[in-house]
Amino acid sequence: MGDEIEISTRAYCKMIMHSAKYPSSSVNGLLLARTDDLKKGGKICYVDSIPLFHMNMGLTPMLEVALTQVEAEAEGSRLALAGIYHAHDNIRDNHIDTFSQKIADKLAENQPSSILVTIDSKRLSQDMESSGLIVHQHMDGKWKLK
C-alpha cells in the first residue's frame, strides 16, 4: 500500500530556499532517498534535495547531464534518485507541467515509489501553517496525491 513519506529538514529547506532565491522564475530539482529505505519499503525518508534549474526550463540536454551526474554521485553515498520537485513562477500556478511529469515518469521507471513534489507558492510566507508542498507518489502505475 502507500509508503509513508518523510522529508528531512535538509531536503525541505533546500527546496524552499531554492524557490525563495528565485521568486520570479520557475525552479526545479531532484530528491534523494537512502537506497536501503527504498528497498525495504514502508517509510521512506528523503534525505536530500539537489536544486537544478531556474532558467531555460524545459530543455533536455542539461537535464540529462544533471541526472547522470547526480545519480553517479548519489550511488557513492548509498542514496538514490527518488523524486523531483518543482515550482512555477506564477504564484497561483500549481499544475504539473508536461516536462516535470515526463521527468517524474522517467524516474518512476527506475524507482517505483518516486514522488513528484509541487511547491505551492501561495502557502510560502514567513509564518507558514503548513509545509506548502503538494506531493504525488507513484503507486501501481499511477500518480496519487498524498
Place this chain on the structure above:
Amino acid sequence: MLQRMSLTEVKDILKTWREDNSRKSDEIIEHWEDTIREEIDDLGEEKWMILEQVCVAGFDTYRPDVVEDTLYLLIQQFTPSSLRVKRLIAMRYEMREEWGEALEVLDQILEEDEANSSARKRKIAIYKAQGDTSKAASELTKYLRVFQSDQEAWQELCDIYIQEQEYNKACFCCEELLLHNPHNHLYHQRLGEIRYTMGGTDNLENAKQYFSQAVKMAPSNMRALYGLLLTCTQLATNPKCHKKKDYAKIVFWASKQISARYNHAGLTDKQSKLPVIEGLMSQLDVSGK
C-alpha cells in the same frame, strides 16, 4: 544589512540598475528606507526617475506603503494624465490583482498613443499573470510584428513557446535574437539546446553546429561543451551514422576540455565527473569505433 551609504553612492547604484534593467527590488526598497526617503529633495535631476524605480520595486515586493508614498509625489508633479504615470497606476491595479481595472487604464493609454510599447507589454504581462499563456503568446506575436527589434520580447516569446513545447516556434524566436546578436554565445547555446530537445538526426546535426559555434566564441561555456558531448555521442551511436570517427573525435576533444575546466576549478576529484564521460564513451565503444 546594508551599511549606511552616502546619497551619491546610492544614486550611482540605482542608475546602474536602471541602465542594466536589473530586477533588484528588495535592495531598492532597502535603499529607499535607509537613505533616499529622508533626502528626496537632494536627489536633483534624477529624482523622478528614482521615484519611478522605487515605485516599481514596491509593486514587485508588494509594499503598498512605498507605492503610495512614491506614486503620490509623481501624481502631484506630473498629473494623472501623464502616460508614464498612468502606466504606474495600471501597475498598482496589477499589484492588487484587479486585472479588469488595470486593463482599462492600459487601454486608455493605447487610445491616446497606439505606439506605446510599455503599455502593450504590461497587457501581455497581465495575461501571463492570469495564466493565459496562449493569449499572452498571441498578443506578444502581434506586438513583435510592429516592434521587431525588441529583444526582451523575443526572449519572452521564446520562453513561452518552450513552456508550451512549441519548439519550432521557439527556434524561430531564438534565431531572431541571433540575428540581432550574432556574437552572443548564449543564444547559440540556447538554440543548440532547443534543437537537441526536438530530437531527430537533422536537429541533432543542427544542434552540434550551434554548440560548436558557442564553444568557439566562449571556450569556457560548460553548457555548450556538455551539449556538444551529448549531441555527438547521440549522433555517433545512431546505427545509420556514417561519420562515426568524426563524431568520436569531437567527443574526445569535448571531454578533454570539460576535464580541463574541472581541474582548473580545483575540483580535481576525478571520480565525480568521470562517470558521466565514461558512460558516454563506453556507448561509443560498443557501437564499434
